[in-house]
Amino acid sequence: MAIPRSLKWQLLSWVIPALLLSLGVGLWISTTLLDEQAEAAYDRSLAGVVRALDLNISTASGGLALEQPYRLLEFFQLTASGNVYYHVSTEDGLAEIGHPRLPLPHGPLQDGQLYFYNTTYLGNEPVRVATMARQLDIPSSESAPETAQRPSSHPATVPSRVIIQVAESLEGRHLFTQSILIRSIGRDVLVILLSAVLLVAGIIIALRPLNRLRNEMRRRHPDDLRPIDTQDIPAEVLPLVDAVNQHMARFSRQAEQQRQFLDDASHQLRTPLSVLRTQIGYALRENDPAETHEALRSMASGLDRAVRVTNQMLALARARDAGLQDRSAARSRFDLGLATEEAVRFLLANARARRLQYDLDLPDEPVMLAGDRLLVQEAIVNLIDNAIRYSPERGTVSISLSFEASCALVCIDDSGPGMGADDLAQAGVRFRRGAAGKGKSGAGLGLAIVRTIVEAHDGKLILQSSEQLGGLQARLVFPLG
Numbered sequence: 490m491a492i493p494r495s496l497k498w499q500l501l502s503w504v505i506p507a508l509l510l511s512l513g514v515g516l517w518i519s520t521t522l523l524d525e526q527a528e529a530a531y532d533r534s535l536a537g538v539v540r541a542l543d544l545n546i547s548t549a550s551g552g553l554a555l556e557q558p559y560r561l562l563e564f565f566q567l568t569a570s571g572n573v574y575y576h577v578s579t580e581d582g583l584a585e586i587g588h589p590r591l592p593l594p595h596g597p598l599q600d601g602q603l604y605f606y607n608t609t610y611l612g613n614e615p616v617r618v619a620t621m622a623r624q625l626d627i628p629s630s631e632s633a634p635e636t637a638q639r640p641s642s643h644p645a646t647v648p649s650r651v652i653i654q655v656a657e658s659l660e661g662r663h664l665f666t667q668s669i670l671i672r673s674i675g676r677d678v679l680v681i682l683l684s685a686v687l688l689v690a691g692i693i694i695a696l697r698p699l700n701r702l703r704n705e706m707r708r709r710h711p712d713d714l715r716p717i718d719t720q721d722i723p724a725e726v727l728p729l730v731d732a733v734n735q736h737m738a739r740f741s742r743q744a745e746q747q748r749q750f751l752d753d754a755s756h757q758l759r760t761p762l763s764v765l766r767t768q769i770g771y772a773l774r775e776n777d778p779a780e781t782h783e784a785l786r787s788m789a790s791g792l793d794r795a796v797r798v799t800n801q802m803l804a805l806a807r808a809r810d811a812g813l814q815d816r817s818a819a820r821s822r823f824d825l826g827l828a829t830e831e832a833v834r835f836l837l838a839n840a841r842a843r844r845l846q847y848d849l850d851l852p853d854e855p856v857m858l859a860g861d862r863l864l865v866q867e868a869i870v871n872l873i874d875n876a877i878r879y880s881p882e883r884g885t886v887s888i889s890l891s892f893e894a895s896c897a898l899v900c901i902d903d904s905g906p907g908m909g910a911d912d913l914a915q916a917g918v919r920f921r922r923g924a925a926g927k928g929k930s931g932a933g934l935g936l937a938i939v940r941t942i943v944e945a946h947d948g949k950l951i952l953q954s955s956e957q958l959g960g961l962q963a964r965l966v967f968p969l970g
Contacts, residue, residue, distance in 0.1 A: 571658030879905035
């Protein structure tokens, strides 16, 4: 037997990996952006030094001079995280200032454009270099030469372009960036753990109503079929609870029908069985054959009545069960005309015994009805049997089947005494018999059976005075949808 999986663990097994994956992707993106932002900040510092050196380059003396470079570099050294190198030279290499042989970028240099790149200096030291080239300002012939700091002087013609380079070692930068990344990763990991804890706690709290529902159902008595309280039930579980309540309601109705059937059976069979027991005792004590024979005849009559009541009650129980079934379930289709004709033939002997005029009128085409054929036929038999019982000898019973507004109509007319207004209002009540039924055999269940069967088929039972024969007209209306 497979162990049922917990809903809580199913949620966690899906949500936690998805959360970790999304947070991991977010952590990777944030660290990448942080590295790029740190790189841009350091590059801006290098660019500022390059611009400052550019502003301090002088050609007034006829050569290449750099005013106060060491102060600038000392100031930059205070803010830098590693070794700092600079190199200012003419494009032809005839004049240069600073640290020699700083690597140049690949490809030609555009005037005034800054180039940033990583390389190595002095053999094995990784550095970040900022390089810029620009045109030199050539002094006029009237300009008097200025005395300046000139580590390298070439009185020849001033070259057309100068190349400015500033480099910073990457070791300190990498250590600083790594420290920031480690703090960022630690913060994100803490957020991930906190989110996971909050998620687990949220799922546990969200599933508390289900635990309450489970405990409530466990504490209930087996006979307690009250609907489940839907207060605080999550919306996702509410349809399931509603379905359970509907099922419990159907089961409750079935249980009520079973209790009612047992009550009816005990009520209706107690008296005939008691009488039968008394008659058996009387017959056993009687020595006169004539009296014994009369007792046996009374016993047979009582037994017939008990059998009829039992059959009627079983038919009523079947009709109620059909009414409790799902109305959307597929039902078998049958010809209502053939079912009516069989019911008429079944009671033909009873009609002949009372010498009745027994008529049947059926349409030419079949009348197809969806439902329980035996139950529908039982309803028709009950109505025809009542019409035969209450019609006088040599009277008339007429049965017809017709169409009316997408409905099938089965009409049973008789020439009996009919029913008064009070009897018509209470027709179909179990064990109640009208004024015309006094002194006649029966248990008062026939119309109750008919009404239950018709309502189980979404139909109607209509009782009214018969305009045709003057007695009672019983009309069964069945929709043909």
